[in-house]
Amino acid sequence: MCVGVPAKVVKKNEYSAVVDVMGSQTTVGTIFVPELEQGDYVIVHAGQAMSIVDEEYAKQSVEEWRKLVNARNSETVK
């Protein structure tokens, strides 16, 4: 029940939005994330957008993983 999926906001209405989830479009409620904008990625749970995915933090996470992996690889080379 708890796994939400990241969905891209294609069209925003007053209390709902059309989102794209891996190529399928569906309408979700947006009352919990009023600051939502078209083009945002959101986590959807039980038909409601619960949180906007922050692009900058998502990038930072990937960078952090890469750093960890690179550090390990360079240790292995030694």
Add this chain to the structure above:
Amino acid sequence: MLEILKQSNNPEICKPLAEAVKEKAKQFQNKFGRNPVFMEVCGSHTMALARSGVKQILKNDVQLISGPGCPVCVTDQKSIDEMIALAEGENRIICTFGDMMRVPGSEKSLLDSRIAGKDIRVHYSPVEAVKVAEENPDKEVIFLGIGFETTIPILALMVGEAEKLGISNISIWMTTKLVEPVLRYLLDSGGDHMDGFLLPGHVSIVLGEDSYRYLVEEYHMSGVITGFETAELLSGVYKLIELALTEQTALVNNHPSVVSKTGNLVIQQWFNKYLTTCDEAWRGIGIIPDSGMDLKPEYDRYNARKKFYIEVNEPRKSKCRCGEVIRGLISPMECPLFAKACYPMNPIGPCMVSTEGSCAAYYQYMRECF
């Protein structure tokens, strides 16, 4: 943005991350003479760890225990029986999440009741039940309201929608659960064999990072808020080992792209408007004070417990050990029924039924590992 999100499952990142976790675990073993032990609180973490192969890859290095985070699994037997009894009444439409349909009650399941002719419908969102009530004004529509903090606001939203539209033939049978009271229960009752928690990604959307400070401040226990993709899970475990290795306790938000420090304040306002805490019974544990949420008395007209009188017998004891599985006391394979009398086509307990159930995860992905 999509490209960034795809990195979470990229094997070029995940494989070396898994190796890094194993190396870190070896350091822990060398220092303490045992494997690090962590509990994944969320049922979706349990399933994601098994499905992605992380549990299997780390089985000799890190002990990952499933916790009480699957909403179906933690619902106690009497509550299940009450919901099935509720469905037996005349002139009712029961709306529920799909996971509930096959959960065995003492005598039957909701699916059995539907086969016998009762009107029981599966919905993805509680809000859909409002439309059902609107279309069936001569019937009582009841939503079976199970779930943790991620789902509870959507139950409140259902009430809000019904209120806005002036619909009175709808109600919720609330039996919801909160994460903090059950974590406190586990820690107060011998949780000191654990080295930290993988904290739930989506419950944390609602609660926020700061809501877990008690783990560090009161229990000296580490927690890492983690997402559900493979790299997120692996890096979450890595951070927990790193903390345990240095004998530090800390709270880490490893899912900052969706979880903020304070959580979703709009959702918290919905909680405050519609809901109040209440005592809740947990499977295998019993009643934990203030561990659930119920509608405030001013919304009694939407509270199925106030609208309908339901009384069931105390459930018989069975050999099912789901209660111990959700407390992390045993692994599913230690249950005498696992994969013998209890399997997905014939589940005896909820942990084998639910898509987040620990027994279902072990049955599907891990039987050949041990």
